[in-house]
Amino acid sequence: MKILERIFSVIDSFVKERREINDNLLSELLQKTNIRLFPDQAKTLKFLYQSTKKFKIIEAPTGTGKTISYILYALTKEKFDKTVISVSTKLLQNQVVQDLKKFTDDFVILMGRSNYICADKAEFYNIDLSFIPKNIKEKIQVSRYYCRPEYQEKCKFFLEGKCEYFNTIETAKPKKVIIVNHALLPYITNILSLNSPTLLIIDECHLLPFERKEKLLVSEEDLAEPKEPDPKDFNSIRDYNLALEEYFKHREKYEILKKQNIESTGVFPVDRKIDYSLDFYSEVIFVSATVPDLPISPEEVDAFYIEDKRNWSAVTISVKDVNYRDKKYEKELIGLIREVSKRYNKVLVLCTSYQQLELIKANIPECVTSKEMGTFKIVQKMRDGEIKIAAGTDVFWTGIDIPGKKCIIMTKLPFPVPDDDNDDIKGFISGFESMFKKFKQGIGRMLRSSECGGEIIILDNRLVNYKELVFYLSELEKAGAKVVYECKKEEINKNERAKLTVVK
8 A cells, every 4th residue: 555655645745735736746746656647647636636616527538547537536535435436337347447456455346236146046046156158147146126125034145144246235335445337326325325425436427327218118918917926825935035026027117107108018218317316425526538418507517628639640540431221231341350350460340239249240250249258358358369350339339448559340320229200300419419429439449558550440421421520530630540531521611610519
């Protein structure tokens, strides 16, 4: 912990002299502790310490060291007893851990119940825990309906302290830093019984859904009011508890259908508001390369923006004259992957569906996909040179970090699946903003360090129809990138450019 104590002393000096400090002073001081802080990181720390508001926004390009900045702030701000860091994926949880390890070991990763195996269920089904097939894992995962307080009094694994899920929670409670994912965040204050000054950091906050649209599949069975099982009808407490678990699942769905006035079978959109209980936290820091609109009054927020000053001269961006609806699309995609793999030892394919992953795997067996291997493991193996071609969906666009020379292929513009009528203007605007943010995140997978460079190839000629995308690529051209359009591009004059509304 010596390194942490040294950083404390540096920050103390910084805070006392903050009115006279220049942007590079903190960087110079930290270099004396053998930790190099880049100018943008120093500016970020200065902003965090000088801001007096509860809510803070940091919008900065990928690769600018945001994680190190907020970790230093969390560890050196004495008024916080705990820090909760929420990220969007397990991969990003592990990436935060890699940075935390540089300063402290007082942290833990906590995931939702479904990521843990229920030993009681596993024993009941006679499952070998050394190898769990994917189709069985869902059957034996921890669930709130099975693991009720009433059943905990009877579960030998809980009573003997052998429950993986509750043991992890107990381990997390005394830790200084708890790393969770966005799905778990609404419940974390209750799970950990947090009751002391706590800092909340929401990284990749553009992926935090304050409202979630879901598609509910309704069957005849779902429409029938569920009947609570009678314990007399079962031979064992486990049989009864499993039946009760199914009953509670059915009951929850049935009540949603009643509330939404759904009385027929089919697929129905359901809106769910999510309460993140932000009132509990002493401070909340929102972090992203593209911070979205937040349900917070502007008067309550301090914001800090870092301009993207990266040099893109080692990058070529090509927009292919092909569309995913074309007959030649699949052949073009497979041929392109094979061709670039002859020139690059690292090829990342950013897909928008599992069907694309299956297509690529069927035609290029040596490609490793996120369906068959965890993304964190893919990243490790690709960095070690064990994997040359990798393909994945969501997290490949937003959180994968592969340094060095590489080729990135975008299979198409990452528009979300439309919820309702295609003529819905609000729906299109929302979908476009979502696509544009994800597109920029995908572009951001290229420059992860000073050694990075290569090609980004976009297999979607629709790009030229969106002036915002063309303008964004023209900004990268100004930063040194070579942008090649292999499809017809309408010229956008300077006056039109000035009128463009670029989604942040």
